[in-house]
Amino acid sequence: DQQVKQNSPSLSVQEGRISILNCDYTNSMFDYFLWYKKYPAEGPTFLISISSIKDKNEDGRFTVFLNKSAKHLSLHIVPSQPGDSAVYFCAASNNQGGKLIFGQGTELSVKP
Amino acid sequence: AAGVIQSPRHLIKEKRETATLKCYPIPRHDTVYWYQQGPGQDPQFLISFYEKMQSDKGSIPDRFSAQQFSDYHSELNMSSLELGDSALYFCASSLVGSSSTDTQYFGPGTRLTVL
Numbered sequence: 555d556q557q558v559k560q561n562s563p564s565l566s567v568q569e570g571r572i573s574i575l576n577c578d579y580t581n582s583m584f585d586y587f588l589w590y591k592k593y594p595a596e597g598p599t600f601l602i603s604i605s606s607i608k609d610k611n612e613d614g615r616f617t618v619f620l621n622k623s624a625k626h627l628s629l630h631i632v633p634s635q636p637g638d639s640a641v642y643f644c645a646a647s648n649n650q651g652g653k654l655i656f657g658q659g660t661e662l663s664v665k666p
Numbered sequence: 667a668a669g670v671i672q673s674p675r676h677l678i679k680e681k682r683e684t685a686t687l688k689c690y691p692i693p694r695h696d697t698v699y700w701y702q703q704g705p706g707q708d709p710q711f712l713i714s715f716y717e718k719m720q721s722d723k724g725s726i727p728d729r730f731s732a733q734q735f736s737d738y739h740s741e742l743n744m745s746s747l748e749l750g751d752s753a754l755y756f757c758a759s760s761l762v763g764s765s766s767t768d769t770q771y772f773g774p775g776t777r778l779t780v781l
Contacts, residue, residue: 655711660709
């Protein structure tokens with residue numbers, strides 16, 4: 555039972571354009587959502603997070619949008635850079651300090 | 667800034683052997699989590715500790731055990747290793763009660779290969 559789903563296994567974007575990565579979840583008890591970036595053979599690197607009481611959080615080139623009614627969140631990267639090429643994981647938790655439930659990941663490729 | 671440290675980075679074992687993975691959390695972090703990532707899969711939660719007490723347990727085999735010590739480092743002990751245990755094992759740490767309490771910071775992982 556995949557509670558967090560990233561339905562696009564891969565995404566290719568031109569440098570300078572916007573990258574939009576999507577994530578859907580089924581558990582309405584999730585109250586904290588995070589995006590991680592991961593390179594092969596390395597640990598996930600925290601990018602940005604959002605609490606369920608918000609619908610948008612922005613940090614530099616990264617913005618996360620949360621639509622609770624649709625149980626959907628998205629990560630926008632603008633402008634995209636070749637160094638952004640990696641696998642992006644969406645994750646969710648439903649209690650303070652609780653375990654993270656990960657999506658399957660989306661491999662982003664930003665082409666020069 | 668100090669990050670999560672894991673050792674060893676790579677480990678090769680034979681079937682039925684035992685393995686011990688170590689994790690040193692970010693200084694002052696009080697919670698440690700262990701995750702397993704199989705090839706082509708997303709990380710799966712194994713177990714977590716808050717202030718040296720087990721706080722949650724996921725899909726961790728009975729052959730595995732873990733603990734958190736007084737200095738907050740944690741060890742994952744794996745016995746009777748099977749081929750299917752080959753995976754990346756990540757440790758993460760967080761500071762429960764901080765403003766970003768649910769943000770877990772991950773270590774570089776230990777790649778375990780069981781032959």
